[in-house]
Amino acid sequence: MKRRELIQSAVALSVMGAFGGLSPALAQDAGAFRKVRREVPRSTPGKIDVVEFFWYGCIHCYNFEPKVNAWHKKLPSDVVFTKIPIAYQSQRVNFQGHQRLYYTLETMGKLDMAHSKVFEAMHKDKKQLANDEQIFDFAESIGLKREEFANVFKSFGVNAKCAQAKTIFEAYGADGVPTLGIDGKFFTSASIAGSEDNAIRVAEALIRRQRQA
Structure with a gap:
């Protein structure tokens, strides 16, 4: 989903093979991938980084979630998989709040319990999570302590993770999610x-190409 489509989708919410056997070079000729804007250093020396950029409000990300989760659990041990929530600048859509929500859950060790519940809240229950208080209400509704969650949500550690996510997403130069x-x-x-x-x-x-590089 492109940036404009993401924003349009969020505003709407508020209102209511073929390459498996091909070499990477052939895949590139077919337009199946892009080179990054600026290379990003590996997070772990000797490991291959794989990231998924996503936004909780994106229906395509919601639909992709079961497939990408099943896939990354089977990746080899030399691959490090990381989800990165994106946050476009928008006065109409709470991208930053949704990004902070993810990193708050991660910091609290609650992603396994709550990550899918965020998607379901937005896409099944049509909860907007349009501001901090709505996010805190949601956190409380799934059994998290409101004050503790709010403190982590506003913490320096979450600020730092959001800043790092912004840097990585901008370096890749992708224009949509997932x-x-x-x-x-x-x-x-x-x-x-x-x-x-x-x-x-x-x-x-x-991944195979990078392993041989």
């Missing part, structure tokens, strides 16, 4: 590769 970033050098998505399955197969080809 997007898979490979080792700070390439990215692909269903819109680029043609389908979710193709995006995953292209990502696997790029």
